[in-house]
Amino acid sequence: MFLxxxxxxxxxxxxxxxxxxxxxxxxxxxxxxxxxxxxxxAKEIIPVSEVEExxxxxxxxxxxxxxxAGERNSTKIEGFDLSNSPLEYTRxxxxxxTIIFTTTNGTKALKKVSLADNVILGCLLNASAVAxxxxxxxxxTIIVCAGTEGKFSFxxxxxxxxxxxxxxxxxxxESDDLSKASYFLYKPYEENLYEVMKHGYHFKRxxxxxxxxxxxxxxxxxxxxxxxxxxxxxxxxxxxx
Amino acid sequence: MFLxxxxxxxxxxxxxxxxxxxxxxxxxxxxxxxxxxxxxxAKEIIPVSEVEExxxxxxxxxxxxxxxAGERNSTKIEGFDLSNSPLEYTRxxxxxxTIIFTTTNGTKALKKVSLADNVILGCLLNASAVAxxxxxxxxxTIIVCAGTEGKFSFxxxxxxxxxxxxxxxxxxxESDDLSKASYFLYKPYEENLYEVMKHGYHFKRxxxxxxxxxxxxxxxxxxxxxxxxxxxxxxxxxxxx
Numbered sequence: 033m034f035l036x037x038x039x040x041x042x043x044x045x046x047x048x049x050x051x052x053x054x055x056x057x058x059x060x061x062x063x064x065x066x067x068x069x070x071x072x073x074a075k076e077i078i079p080v081s082e083v084e085e086x087x088x089x090x091x092x093x094x095x096x097x098x099x100x101a102g103e104r105n106s107t108k109i110e111g112f113d114l115s116n117s118p119l120e121y122t123r124x125x126x127x128x129x130t131i132i133f134t135t136t137n138g139t140k141a142l143k144k145v146s147l148a149d150n151v152i153l154g155c156l157l158n159a160s161a162v163a164x165x166x167x168x169x170x171x172x173t174i175i176v177c178a179g180t181e182g183k184f185s186f187x188x189x190x191x192x193x194x195x196x197x198x199x200x201x202x203x204x205x206e207s208d209d210l211s212k213a214s215y216f217l218y219k220p221y222e223e224n225l226y227e228v229m230k231h232g233y234h235f236k237r238x239x240x241x242x243x244x245x246x247x248x249x250x251x252x253x254x255x256x257x258x259x260x261x262x263x264x265x266x267x268x269x270x271x272x273x
Numbered sequence: 274m275f276l277x278x279x280x281x282x283x284x285x286x287x288x289x290x291x292x293x294x295x296x297x298x299x300x301x302x303x304x305x306x307x308x309x310x311x312x313x314x315a316k317e318i319i320p321v322s323e324v325e326e327x328x329x330x331x332x333x334x335x336x337x338x339x340x341x342a343g344e345r346n347s348t349k350i351e352g353f354d355l356s357n358s359p360l361e362y363t364r365x366x367x368x369x370x371t372i373i374f375t376t377t378n379g380t381k382a383l384k385k386v387s388l389a390d391n392v393i394l395g396c397l398l399n400a401s402a403v404a405x406x407x408x409x410x411x412x413x414t415i416i417v418c419a420g421t422e423g424k425f426s427f428x429x430x431x432x433x434x435x436x437x438x439x440x441x442x443x444x445x446x447e448s449d450d451l452s453k454a455s456y457f458l459y460k461p462y463e464e465n466l467y468e469v470m471k472h473g474y475h476f477k478r479x480x481x482x483x484x485x486x487x488x489x490x491x492x493x494x495x496x497x498x499x500x501x502x503x504x505x506x507x508x509x510x511x512x513x514x
């Protein structure tokens with residue numbers, strides 16, 4: 033098995049995705065939100081790149097069945113039901129709902145890789161579940177970090193490092209330099225992720241906006257044992273498929 | 274001062290380079306070779322992307338004044354005078370010569386950034402000299418790693434981390450996530466770079482080809498106190514300009 037990591041979706045050539053597992057990471061906060069929503073009983077998540085696309089899509093849906101969700105510039109979109117804070121995705125709000133979801137980086141990364149056969153979503157909340165999925169599939173795997181504003185982002189790379197570590201506890205594998213770098217970056221901070229994460233631009237930006245509780249939540253490792261999976265543009269729990 | 278790091282030249286938008294210092298790093302081995310050649314008295318280095326371009330260029334030159342140098346797939350090019358091993362660039366061979374130089378990654382990175390006002394070359398051999406140059410210029414700075422085969426490469430990123438450390442000893446500055454990551458990757462291995470470098474793909478490849486002495490040489494920090502600078506397609510010691 034060969035593991036490759038990409039610092040953003042920009043640097044991916046779609047042909048490279050063929051016949052591989054693809055893990056999309058956007059720890060702060062899109063993939064953390066989606067994992068939380070599915071854990072709390074959401075029926076499915078439909079990621080869309082643009083706000084207008086989300087609004088157009090729900091025109092044909094029964095208002096009782098869906099929620100409009102997402103962010104632009106880290107804040108809630110006007111007229112939407114939910115923002116990009118995982119704390120809002122309680123069972124009470126999301127159970128059995130279809131969530132139409134748009135974020136700045138995460139959903140764009142998902143669109144970019146949507147042609148791959150096998151796309152799952154990773155974050156710290158489900159790091160071990162993702163490692164276990166990769167182990168069981170046994171196929172070459174590509175980790176795609178959403179990044180922040182088109183650039184390498186600490187939070188996503190450290191998450192890739194955590195998944196690398198969990199996977200190396202399960203099996204031997206080969207990997208590229210960025211996969212190894214993600215592990216070496218994470219390793220000294222194994223017991224205190226906060227200590228390294230706090231240097232990240234995106235982390236600091238969310239902190240300035242007052243999202244301390246969101247950060248604490250998203251930095252929890254292995255809170256949920258589920259793996260969100262993208263099939264034909266819709267994300268559901270892989271355990272239900 | 275703001276420091277940005279790019280893992281390869283592919284991810285750079287040329288407009289971002291305007292009014293900035295640009296430091297190109299290709300530790301294994303192009304920028305190490307160029308730094309060594311200039312230290313040993315080479316008059317100038319002319320980087321070209323293609324082998325054919327190098328051969329065309331020397332047609333108009335007096336054979337006594339130049340050397341054809343470079344590599345493809347880490348090995349010497351047929352008919353060329355020198356390979357990409359810094360150990361070959363002795364004073365005896367290179368003094369007062371113009372070196373026409375082509376490599377797989379390094380010279381391509383140099384071409385990509387050649388429109389910037391101020392392009393210098395960095396490696397471990399001259400890390401402190403580069404940091405000192407950035408400090409004295411006092412301008413926003415972009416570090417461009419050559420990378421290996423279009424991807425993030427351990428050797429270049431660790432070198433960026435060393436320069437970050439040297440610079441932080443001289444001044445306070447802001448930086449992006451990849452700059453910080455390069456420092457955090459390097460820091461635990463400050464006393465033994467070999468320990469972290471050995472995990473890199475490019476390092477392993479050179480080792481397999483038997484270039485152990487080249488690796489040891491290129492991993493020496495601060496061997497030379499010079500800064501190569503690219504102006505109008507020609508690299509000379511900035512100290513001579």
